[in-house]
Amino acid sequence: MRITSILFTAAIISGLAHAEKLAVEKDELKLGFIKLTDCAPIVIAKEKGFFDDEGLSVEVIAQSNWKVLLDNVITGNIDGAHMLSGQPIAATIGIGTKAEVVTPFTMDMNGNGVTVSNSVWEQMQENDPDLDSDKPTHPISSASLKPIVDDMLAEGKKLQLGMVFPVSTHNYQLRYWLAASEIHPGFYSESDVAGRTDAEVELSVTPPPQMPATLEAGTISGYCVGEPWNQQAIAKGIGVPVTTSYDIWKNNPEKVFGVTRKFADENPLTLLALTKALIRAGKWLDETDSSGKLTNREEACRILSQPNYVGADYDIIKNSMTGTFMFQKTDVRDMPDFNVFFKYDCTYPWYSDGVWFLTQMRRWGQISEAKPASWYAEIAKKVYLPGVYMKAAKMLVEEGELTAAELPKTEDGYKPATKDFIDGNEYDGKKPIEYLNSFKIGIKDEGALSGK
Amino acid sequence: MVPQIQFPTLTADLIMKYKILKAIDISGLNFLSPVVRLIAQEDPRKQLHEIGRFIIVPIVAFAAFLFLWSALAPKHRTKAGEVPTPGVVWDASKGVWLFHKRETAKADAYLMNSAERRKTLQQATTRLARLDALEAEANRQISDIKAASKEKFDAYVAPSKTAYDAKRAEFRTAKINRENSLKEKAALLATQGTDARIAYLARIRENAVTTEQEKEQLKLLKTTYTEAQTKTFPEVKKAQQAITKLAEERQFLSKYSEMLGAGSRESKTTESESLLAESKNKFLTATDGDFYRLGNTVVKSEDLLATTETSHYAKPWTLPKQIVRSLLCVFTGFLVASAIAIPIGILCGLSPTFMAAMTPFIALFKPVSPLVWLPIIMIIVGGFMPEPENHWLVKALDHVPILKNYKVDPMFLSSALTVALCSLWATLVNTALGVASIEKDHLNVAKVLRLGFTARLFKIVIPTALPLIFAGLRISLAVGWMVLVAAEILSTSQGIGKFVNDMYTNGSSESFAQMFVVVFIVGIIGMFLDRIMIIFQRLVSFDTAGSAI
Incomplete structure (x- = not known):
């Protein structure tokens, strides 16, 4: 009673x-x-x-x-x-x-990571012997991937990479990471909805839970996806996570x-x-x-590991959710901000987040025509x-x-404007046109549009 | 004088025996008849022989299968773990059942009355307190085991690591040395002739080959090293599993106690009632103020109370409920298929011209895979139901007693229609065959008796064709059941297929075994469906053909 x-x-x-x-x-x-x-x-x-x-x-x-x-x-x-x-x-x-x-x-x-297959990882290690250690220095750029891409191109092949959706954060992050070392991920256009015009690597869509299986089958040689699918790959020995979205753009x-x-x-x-x-x-x-320790995350992992939710093993979910991330079996790092909720x-x-995605859609040609700066702000206001x-x-x-x-x-x-990107480029949500024009690879618009 | 024939006297026992044998025969469970005959003491030798053949042999075969499975499964290692043995699959089925039981318990807890709630809450609290001790003990154990296995692990990994590191360093220096010597030689080439230059090319080639060979060797060592790293000792695994089990129980119990306490419908109703009483009181006693706002609050509180009183716990789908939905779906598809196939089949059988008209369709559409039909049907059905929740059909089905619990939605209808499209052919073809093979004499009699079309149809055509129609229906149902699981995987319509897909995407250590559980569930249900159809088929036919298995 x-x-x-x-x-x-x-x-x-x-x-x-x-x-x-x-x-x-x-x-x-x-x-x-x-x-x-x-x-x-x-x-x-x-x-x-x-x-x-x-x-x-x-x-x-x-x-x-x-x-x-x-x-x-x-x-x-x-x-x-x-x-x-x-x-x-x-x-x-x-x-x-x-x-x-x-x-x-x-x-x-x-919360996203880029994972490559074991063989690509080995080749990256050959290209950059510093990577061949139990705890290589981070962030790992795509520079060591560049020779592999070039070799394959010389053979008439293109490296196949997976992302989860054409307008996903993963697509833009993976493209950002590749383009930062001058690997061209390809443009979208009205007639090319797969986004492969001028591409040096081919990006294709795979649903997140199927990423490890697709990588294991060899259909793709790497992918960008959220958790637990990077940790799953390293735990099962299918691939190696090389970088995370936190390194590509801090707090994206x-x-x-x-x-x-x-x-x-x-x-x-x-x-x-x-x-x-x-x-x-x-x-x-x-x-x-x-002491700054995340107190509720373990309980959250338990809940998420239920089969009707994420359903992966508790230990795998825990790897990234409790403030650490496993890059290799020997390399478990503290990443307290890997997931920020x-x-x-x-x-x-934030409107500025919406504008960033719009600039990336324009950069890679998903938005097929040039738009004035005011349009970017207007769409962000409509959606957010x-x-x-x-x-x-x-x-x-x-x-x-x-x-x-x-x-x-x-x-x-x-x-406020930020430079927390892997290539140190500055982003200011109020100046989308200037931002577009600051990239080496990507569609550029007339500067006149920025005033409109 | 007429010779006397001795009939055995029909005792009650004998009548009973024949009745049972008849029932066994109709249900196609013929392997049971020797048992009945043996009990009736009819030719024991022969019956024992039959029992041996039809009961013991299958059991032995199944046991041998289980044995082979347990022996072979662990031999094949996949990235998702070893192929589960029968024991692991059995454990996984218990896990699936436990999840169902826990979710049902939560749903029940939400609706319990206060006396029951208090009692159950007491139990849950006691168990939670007990769990604290158990978990502390398990954690202590695992840290001991981990400490012990750490050394073991290091010792296990060390040799492969040293070997790999040593070889890697060796090959790296060797490679640099070779390259340097080649570069030195290259410096001299400027003054040398063609032969020397050609020879130099061969050296470069040789160097490339050696480098490649060294790479291969290193790769082998690396594989051994990485494999060593993935080693988990069984005792650690076992301790971890024990902890997971306890932690999952805690997770459940804390949610369960919440549902029994403040989260229960009763508590929420009380809360809403007090809110309503308060707002009403305010409205009635206020001397001045915004009566419009106060009145609105009262009405809103009344609405809130009404919805709280009839609310339910939003229970996730569990396998037993998914199985029932799959069965509903397959029968819906089966009914649609029968409703289309039987009339068309009869027409085909009656009129060779109509048959000729239908042949191209049957030949063309029969081989099409359900995986092709489904996306097409999904889009078409979606077109009919732009707003599924407000569609008249969905609303109407919400009032049908059993169906309303299983949420008929466009995905359900698409899956059912795919089942129908893939399964109707067997019934159609068999019906046509059955009708076409009616003896001409029967039809002539009908002519003599001047029977009308309807009378002829129901008195002669259908009764004669019935055994074959049922043979067709039996095949249709079996095909439909197979198609359904595929359709559900693709459409993510709740059901067995969705369960398999979810387990596949979960990719946890349990899910591999849980998919095996589904194999058996699908098999057993398919078997029962087939049995039911056999019984129907036997009831309408006089011969014993087509009921062997």
Whole structure:
């Protein structure tokens, strides 16, 4: 009796704290995800009861690949999903499937890796003997890959690499990494939707969970993908992770939570409630103790390793989720920021992130015509909904779930300019045209557009 | 005088015996009949012989299969681990079942009333406290084992590492030396003639070959070294598994206790009730203020209470539920297939002209793979249902008692239609054959009796063709069952296929064995479906053909 009465009182007290519960338009929701560790905010919000606290009953359903996931969101089979940052933008401007998709919440930063096959790794080690050690110096650039690409080209072959989706962060990161050492990954055009014009290596699409198997089968010689599929490769001896997205661009935006504009318009309070629950999940994931150790990550790994979520072995998920990353069996490094779910105002939907993806889409020709700088800002405003985020975050501050200090401080939704890239190139979200023109490899636009 | 024939007197026992034998015969379980006859003491020698052949031999064969499987499986190592042995598969099936049991327990906990909840919560709390001790013990054990195996591991890896490092250093110096000497010789070439230059080319070639050979040697050593690194000692593995098991139980119990406590429907309803009472009170007693806002809050609280009262735990799909959905899907497809195939088959049988018209379609579409049909059907069905949740068919099916629990959606319909398209051919062809082979005499009698078309159809054509129709249906169902799993994998429609696909993509140490579990489940269900069709087929036919297995 005592326990239940305590629980009842607790429930009532917490109920009073949440006195202004949102009257959600739709209380039974289906959310989709891909089996990657960065689906964690959705899974945690469900398992830790953050959705329940908002009066939402959420079913979380694994999707087989990004295309199916996006189509399911657009057709309404699922209400919202864990999405690649590029997906809402691309859908809105009509690359691939055309539909308006919006995002009020960035799920995480970093978290991808580039893995190459054992034989490519051996050749890279031959080209750069410094790599042939138990703990080579990082970051590893693609310079040692360049001779391999050239040799293959001389034989009339192209190195095959895998990424997960044409508008995925992985595609842009892999291209960035390759282009930084002057390996041309190829342009997209109206007639070449595979993006292989002028290419020195060929990039193709493979769903994340199938990456290790495809690498093992020899169809591709390397890939860029999220976790646990890099750790899986090294654990099973299929390939070697050479670099991570953190090294390519420090604290890069990764996944977002996407819904259709229709859903957002018809269910504003539901979207607000979802955003609140997800922010709490992000915060829970990044909780640290006084020594800076991530306190909740092990529990998160346990939850993610359930077969209906990511389903990979706990030890493999743990490798990258608890602040370390295994590059070789002998080389386990501390990478406390490998997955960021809340720190550095990560969950806020920054316009500047949207603009970065747009510049990469233009750089590689997915956006086929030159656009003025104002267009970049306009699209970012259409897709990213910082208004919803701030409203949700402020409600959480009132409820005592967040502190006022944890609210992102920004006036216009743009991050300051940064040089945290592997090639040290500077990015300023307000100057997309100048940024495009600063790359050695990539489409360039007339400088006159930057003023418009 | 008529000779007297001695009939055995029909005792109750004998009647019973014949009834059982008849039932066994109809259900096609003929291997059981010697057992019945033996119990009835009919020619024991012969029956024992039959039992030996039809019961003992299959059991021995299966045992031999299990033995071979256990012996051979560990020999093949894959990147996903060793091929699981029967024991591992059995454990994996228990794991699948445990996951189902735990999720069901959570769903039940959500709905329990307070007395039950209190009792269960008490148990869960006790178990959680017990787990603390168990986990501490397991952690202590594993650190001991790890410390012990660390030395073992280092000793195990060291020789291959030293060998690799030594050879690598040796070859590197050798390579540099060779290159240097070649470069020295190259400096002299400027003054030398053609012969010397040709000879020099041969030296370069020789150097390349040597380098290649050294690389090969190194590669072998490297492989041994990397393989040594992946070595996990069985005791470490076992200890880790024990910890995983405990940690998973803790994970479950903490969520379970939450569902039994503050997260239960009852607690949430109480919470909503108090919210409603509070807001109502405010609305009724307020002397001034924004009555519009206050009134709205009351209405919203009422809505919230209503939805809370009928809410359920959003339970993930587990294998047993997926199996039922697959069965529903295959029967939906089967019904559609039968509804199309039987009438067309009858028409084909009755009219050779119609048959001639249909032949190209049958020949053309019969060999098409389900994997080709599915994407096409998915797109077409998707076109009919732009907003699946508001589509009339989905809404209508939501009110059908059993179906509503299994969420009929476009993916389900696409899979069912693919099953139908692939399985209807066997029924169609068999029906046509059955109808076409009706004896002319029967039809002549019908003519004499001046039976109308309908009477002729239902009195003569269908009854005669029935055994063959059922033979066709039996093949159709078997084909449909095979097609379904493939369709579900591709469409990610919830069902057995989705389970296999999820396990494949999970790639955990358990998933390989869990896919084997599915092999047996699919096999056993397929066997039962076949049995059911055999019984139907036997019931409608007089001969015993076509029921051997």
